Amino acid sequence: MRPPRPRRPGFSLVELMFSMAIGSIILMLAATMLGSSGEGYERVGGSVAVEREARAAITQLASDLSSARYHKDNLFEKSSSTWPADRLGFLSLQPAQAQTDAGRIGDLCAVNYHVKDLTIGGKTVRCLMRGFRESNDTFKALGDDTVPTLFGEAAKVDEPVAFGVISFEVRPKSRDATGKWIDWVRNDKTGPQALDTRLILARRSLNGKLKLPADWDGAGATGRLLGTPAEAARNKDLEVYESLIEIGNAESP
Numbered sequence: 001m002r003p004p005r006p007r008r009p010g011f012s013l014v015e016l017m018f019s020m021a022i023g024s025i026i027l028m029l030a031a032t033m034l035g036s037s038g039e040g041y042e043r044v045g046g047s048v049a050v051e052r053e054a055r056a057a058i059t060q061l062a063s064d065l066s067s068a069r070y071h072k073d074n075l076f077e078k079s080s081s082t083w084p085a086d087r088l089g090f091l092s093l094q095p096a097q098a099q100t101d102a103g104r105i106g107d108l109c110a111v112n113y114h115v116k117d118l119t120i121g122g123k124t125v126r127c128l129m130r131g132f133r134e135s136n137d138t139f140k141a142l143g144d145d146t147v148p149t150l151f152g153e154a155a156k157v158d159e160p161v162a163f164g165v166i167s168f169e170v171r172p173k174s175r176d177a178t179g180k181w182i183d184w185v186r187n188d189k190t191g192p193q194a195l196d197t198r199l200i201l202a203r204r205s206l207n208g209k210l211k212l213p214a215d216w217d218g219a220g221a222t223g224r225l226l227g228t229p230a231e232a233a234r235n236k237d238l239e240v241y242e243s244l245i246e247i248g249n250a251e252s253p
């Protein structure tokens with residue numbers, strides 16, 4: 001009678017297949033977790049970048065308004081678009097270093113803000129632009145009574161202060177007798193005391209999908225990703241920034 005053959009160490013085919021199945025499940029779970037972490041990091045990174053840009057734009061606007069001087073021709077143009085793109089123009093005292101030697105004859109300058117589509121990398125990017133007119137041009141326009149011309153667009157001079165702009169609203173406000181903020185009524189003697197500002201930017205994930213002007217208007221298949229202005233604060237692809245910015249001098253000189 002032969003002795004039993006010794007069992008060789010190792011795994012059976014069934015055991016090997018079972019182990020491979022478990023390993024595959026673990027790898028799939030790990031890949032899913034890594035993907036979710038990557039998407040989360042992208043969302044957080046995109047949000048931080050957009051917030052930094054929005055704060056920089058609002059800080060610049062607040063700085064310009066802090067030394068603003070009211071003039072009857074200051075521009076407060078309300079947009080009628082679904083996603084508003086208001087226009088703003090006013091006179092402002094600016095430091096010497098903000099001007100060139102050739103263009104500086106004083107400190108009273110003109111500043112304007114408007115929204116414009118720029119072509120960057122072959123696609124349309126909607127930007128908030130800041131136009132700056134030095135004191136030489138400003139005093140000449142005052143003398144000629146052509147102040148509104150200071151607030152027109154100048155492609156070679158105006159600079160973007162924020163990219164991926166979905167909406168820019170600036171609504172002039174004044175205080176009533178009780179100190180409550182109300183809508184300002186235009187007149188030739190007293191300007192608004194503050195601007196109720198609302199800036200909406202597209203986060204990086206959405207910015208790359210908006211390639212045509214119609215997309216930025218909320219039209220077409222891609223534009224529908226914007227939703228509606230009323231829902232902007234709940235849209236994960238949009239960042240909304242609101243601020244009441246007081247104006248330095250609301251009295252007409």
